[in-house]
Amino acid sequence: xxxxxxxxxxxxxxxxxxxxxxxxxxxxxxxxxxxxxxxxxxxxxxxxxxxxxxxxxxxxxxxxxxxxxxxxxxxxxxxxxxxxxxxxxxxxxxxxxxxxxxxxxxxxxxxxxxxxxxxxxxxxxxxxxxxxxxxxxxxxxxxxxxxxxxxxxxxxxxxxxxxxxxxxxxxxxxxxxxxxxxxxxxxxxxxxxxxxxxxxxxxxxxxxxxxxxxxxxxxxxxxxxxxxxxxxxxxxxxxxxxxxxxxxxxxxxxxxxxxxxxxxxxxxxxxxxxxxxxxxxxxxxxxxxxxxxxxxxxxxxxxxxxxxxxxxxxxxxxxxxxxxxxxxxxxxxxxxxxxxxxxxxxxxxxxxxxxxxxxxxxxxxxxxxxxxxxxxxxxxxxxxxxxxxxxxxxxxxxxxxxxxxxxxxxxxxxxxxxxxxxxxxxxxxxxxxxxxxxxxxxxxxxxxxxxxxxxxxxxxxxxxxxx
Amino acid sequence: xxxxxxxxxxxxxxxxxxxxxxxxxxxxxxxxxxxxxxxxxxxxxxxxxxxxxxxxxxxxxxxxx
Numbered sequence: 001x002x003x004x005x006x007x008x009x010x011x012x013x014x015x016x017x018x019x020x021x022x023x024x025x026x027x028x029x030x031x032x033x034x035x036x037x038x039x040x041x042x043x044x045x046x047x048x049x050x051x052x053x054x055x056x057x058x059x060x061x062x063x064x065x066x067x068x069x070x071x072x073x074x075x076x077x078x079x080x081x082x083x084x085x086x087x088x089x090x091x092x093x094x095x096x097x098x099x100x101x102x103x104x105x106x107x108x109x110x111x112x113x114x115x116x117x118x119x120x121x122x123x124x125x126x127x128x129x130x131x132x133x134x135x136x137x138x139x140x141x142x143x144x145x146x147x148x149x150x151x152x153x154x155x156x157x158x159x160x161x162x163x164x165x166x167x168x169x170x171x172x173x174x175x176x177x178x179x180x181x182x183x184x185x186x187x188x189x190x191x192x193x194x195x196x197x198x199x200x201x202x203x204x205x206x207x208x209x210x211x212x213x214x215x216x217x218x219x220x221x222x223x224x225x226x227x228x229x230x231x232x233x234x235x236x237x238x239x240x241x242x243x244x245x246x247x248x249x250x251x252x253x254x255x256x257x258x259x260x261x262x263x264x265x266x267x268x269x270x271x272x273x274x275x276x277x278x279x280x281x282x283x284x285x286x287x288x289x290x291x292x293x294x295x296x297x298x299x300x301x302x303x304x305x306x307x308x309x310x311x312x313x314x315x316x317x318x319x320x321x322x323x324x325x326x327x328x329x330x331x332x333x334x335x336x337x338x339x340x341x342x343x344x345x346x347x348x349x350x351x352x353x354x355x356x357x358x359x360x361x362x363x364x365x366x367x368x369x370x371x372x373x374x375x376x377x378x379x380x381x382x383x384x385x386x387x388x389x390x391x392x393x394x395x396x397x398x399x400x401x402x403x404x405x406x407x408x409x410x411x412x413x414x415x416x417x418x419x420x421x422x423x424x425x426x427x428x429x430x431x432x433x434x435x436x437x438x439x440x441x442x443x444x445x446x447x448x449x450x451x452x453x454x455x456x457x458x459x460x461x462x463x464x465x466x467x
Numbered sequence: 468x469x470x471x472x473x474x475x476x477x478x479x480x481x482x483x484x485x486x487x488x489x490x491x492x493x494x495x496x497x498x499x500x501x502x503x504x505x506x507x508x509x510x511x512x513x514x515x516x517x518x519x520x521x522x523x524x525x526x527x528x529x530x531x532x
Contacts, residue, residue, distance in 0.1 A: 017526050082530045120478075121519040123527070178520075209524040216521075280528070 008130040009092040010104040011193045015124040015202055016084045023119045024077075024084050030115050031088060032068045032075050062195040073107075078198060083123065083206075085198045092130075097139045101129045124178035124205040128197060133165055133187040140169050140183045149173025152303035160294050161192045168197075168295075170304040178205065200291045204308055207284045211315040214277040218322055221270045225322075225329050228263045232329075232336045235260060253344045257337055264333040271326045278319035285312050381425055388421035400463040407466040416462065420455035423448045471529075474522045481515035484508075 016024045062085075066077040074089040090104045108127060116122065131139050150173050156166040166186035174181045180201065186192065235256050289309060296302035396417070397405045405413070427448030434442050485508050492504035 017523060017530060019526050019530060082527065121523060123523050177516075206527060209520075209527060213521070213524045213528070 007092040007132065008089060008189055008193065009100050010090040010108070010130055011128045011197075012088045012090070012108050013126040013128070013198055013201065014086040014088075014122050015126075015198075015205060016086070017123050018079075018082055018084055020120065020123075023122070024086075026118055027086060027115060027122070028066075028075070028077060030118075031086065032070060062199050064194070076194065078195065080199060080202055083202050085202065087194065087198070089193075097131050104129065122178070123209075124180070124202075126180040126182065126197075126201050126205075128193055129181075129183045130189050130193070131183065131185045133167075133185050140167065140185050147171050147174065150307075152307050154292075154295070154302045154304040155297040155300045156186070156192065156295055157297045161186075161196060162188075164188060166192065168304065170307075172307060180205070196295060200288070200295060203284065203288050203291060207281070207288060207308070207312050210277070210280055210284060211312055214281065214315060214319065217273060217277060218318060221274055221322060221326070224266060224270055225326060228267055228333065229329050231263055232260065232333050236336050236339065250344055250347055253340050253347070256340050257344070260333055260337045260340065264330060264337065267326055267330045267333060271323060271330065274319055274322050274326060278316060278323060281312060281316045281319060285309065285316060288312070381429070384425045384428070385421050388424050389417055392417050392420050392424075396459055396463075400467075404463050404466040408462050412462065416455050416458045419451055420459070423451035423455065427452060471522065471525060474518055474525070478515055478518045478522065481511050481518060484511040485515065 014027060016027070063079045064076060065079050065084075068075040073091070076087040076089070078085040078087060088108075090107065092100060093103070095103065105127070149171060152170045152172060154168045154170070156168055158164050158166070164187045166184060166189065169183040169185075171181045171183075182197070182201075184193065184197075238256075289305070292302055292305035292309075296305055393405075393413075427445060430442050430445035430448055434440050434445050488504045488508035488511060492501045492508065495501035495504055
């Protein structure tokens with residue numbers, strides 16, 4: 001029992017997040033009438049002096065920071081890993097159990113509104129009604145029978161609680177707005193009520209909050225997933241329709257890929273969120289399981305544990321189901337992206353084939369043109385040769401006179417004028433190429449020029465010889 | 468903007484709305500108007516409560532991360 005060995009009637013717990021320091025200070029001051037709240041090193045080392053020497057394991061995690069004995073109740077501030085707990089202890093007056101509990105319940109309710117009005121809101125509250133073990137079991141069973149709803153019984157392990165035979169009854173159907181109700185029958189509930197219950201209870205509250213938060217998150221994710229599934233279905237349907245009529249533009253398909261990729265990203269983000277929630281639930285359920293296993297008697301059924309574990313495991317199963325659904329939707333989106341991408345690739349391949357065909361046609365046309373140009377060049381060269389031949393002959397006759405020219409052998413005349421005309425025609429071609437390439441390093445040009453000069457000299461010599 | 472700050476602002480706005488509807492209810496000259504304002508105030512109080520719960524859960528989750 002606690003300090004002055006007075007039996008407990010009830011304990012009311014206020015749970016606050018560690019981050020809500022100002023609310024903690026306000027609530028502590030309101031409860032204690034302004035007793036200074038000491039912060040800093042926990043007073044865990046003083047536990048034995050306070051009569052709170054619970055098992056080392058639990059007292060090590062739920063540490064008492066400060067105590068204050070008031071005229072109507074005692075107050076204790078404890079620290080959990082991420083939460084602060086203010087415990088208000090109500091001592092037993094020598095009244096019958098039921099009237100005792102009613103008195104305490106009235107006392108708690110009387111002050112609640114005043115205490116909580118200036119606060120942002122506490123994380124949760126719990127009322128623990130206590131009865132002596134010898135009379136309490138029957139009384140609690142009677143009380144449980146009168147409660148409208150379930151009364152879950154958990155016999156506590158005397159070795160773990162250090163409190164002798166004890167029975168904890170939880171009333172889950174009375175829970176509302178973060179408030180829970182328990183009843184305990186035990187001869188020495190001190191260690192259990194001071195340090196052990198807050199640990200388990202805060203864990204159940206946190207899990208309840210996480211599960212509720214996850215449920216809202218899950219509903220949003222389910223709605224988003226349904227929307228994504230619909231959009232993916234619409235896009236694929238449009239693919240089928242467009243296949244039936246005419247092939248869509250590549251740009252439209254690329255826009256569809258972008259839209260599908262965005263949806264895929266949305267599903268991936270949702271999966272991450274659900275995975276995080278699922279991991280958190282799984283971790284906390286495991287922790288709760290461990291805590292309950294420490295508390296509950298090994299020889300009997302822990303109804304409270306069974307109730308909460310099955311409830312939270314159901315939430316976990318829903319998370320796992322949703323993860324599978326998200327994976328399935330993500331695979332659908334991925335498949336849709338592949339379908340549209342393949343279509344784009346097919347279209348691009350078709351376009352490339354058309355371009356190649358066009359290139360071949362252009363190449364063929366170019367070859368035909370080249371052949372035609374060559375034929376024209378040959379024809380033009382021949383005409384040029386004939387014209388030069390004629391004019392050279394006429395010019396030779398005009399300059400040297402018809403008679404001397406006629407005395408020259410026709411074969412020799414043909415050879416000389418033919419050589420002159422051919423070298424002139426071919427030389428013109430080489431000259432044009434030399435101008436085009438800005439170079440006179442053309443063997444053909446020089447040979448042509450040489451033949452031209454030799455033919456000219458031959459004409460001169462033949463004229464002189466026949467004059 | 469940090470979501471916690473955003474939710475705190477939203478809670479403040481709900482609080483103002485509750486006050487405004489309560490004043491409206493007090494100033495109402497006929498029972499029907501008063502009833503409408505009371506209903507609106509209750510809705511806003513419910514919103515405020517939901518927001519406070521979400522805020523606490525969010526703080527708890529962030530504290531665990």
